[in-house]
Amino acid sequence: MQTAEQDEHWMREALSLAALGAAVGEVPVGAIVVCDGQIVGRGYNSPIGRTDPCAHAEILALREAARTLDNYRLVDCDLYVTLEPCPMCAGALVHSRIRKLIFGAAEPKAGAIISRDCFLGRDNLNHQVEMVSGILADECSTMLSAFFRRRRERKKVERKARLQPLVVESPQ
Numbered sequence: 001m002q003t004a005e006q007d008e009h010w011m012r013e014a015l016s017l018a019a020l021g022a023a024v025g026e027v028p029v030g031a032i033v034v035c036d037g038q039i040v041g042r043g044y045n046s047p048i049g050r051t052d053p054c055a056h057a058e059i060l061a062l063r064e065a066a067r068t069l070d071n072y073r074l075v076d077c078d079l080y081v082t083l084e085p086c087p088m089c090a091g092a093l094v095h096s097r098i099r100k101l102i103f104g105a106a107e108p109k110a111g112a113i114i115s116r117d118c119f120l121g122r123d124n125l126n127h128q129v130e131m132v133s134g135i136l137a138d139e140c141s142t143m144l145s146a147f148f149r150r151r152r153e154r155k156k157v158e159r160k161a162r163l164q165p166l167v168v169e170s171p172q
């Protein structure tokens with residue numbers, strides 16, 4: 001398999017995890033860690049369900065990979081994620097010694113890799129992470145925008161229902 005094909009193949013796996021998140025009302029972001037052609041860690045964004053502000057897809061996938069490989073350093077491992085990582089996850093990628101980050105859609109508001117910061121390019125880091133962006137970017141961002149659109153529509157319906165005056169029949 002060519003690298004681009006391979007990247008798309010793994011990104012589809014990350015997308016299917018993102019869909020699991022969307023199904024339970026979490027912002028749909030999915031991540032996997034791949035080592036030697038095998039998935040060793042999986043995660044989808046779930047801070048609400050886990051009551052954990054750090055439960056981003058990348059963190060959960062890194063933790064599972066470390067448990068699977070029984071190693072806190074994920075050398076020779078690549079992380080695929082549907083959305084550009086935030087500063088917390090960018091830091092975790094360096095701590096975990098991930099070899100390569102491959103992400104789908106850019107995150108213009110909070111992305112720490114190419115959008116708001118170039119975190120991985122800092123010269124004070126003790127580990128360099130390779131980076132590939134834009135793999136299945138359209139699919140990845142469509143999943144997010146569809147989620148937010150549905151959520152806005154639902155909120156609108158709920159608001160409307162609350163504003164609806166109660167019709168009370170006056171007793172004659």
Ligand SMILES: [Zn+2]
Nearest residue numbers: 056086088089
């Ligand atoms: Zn994050």
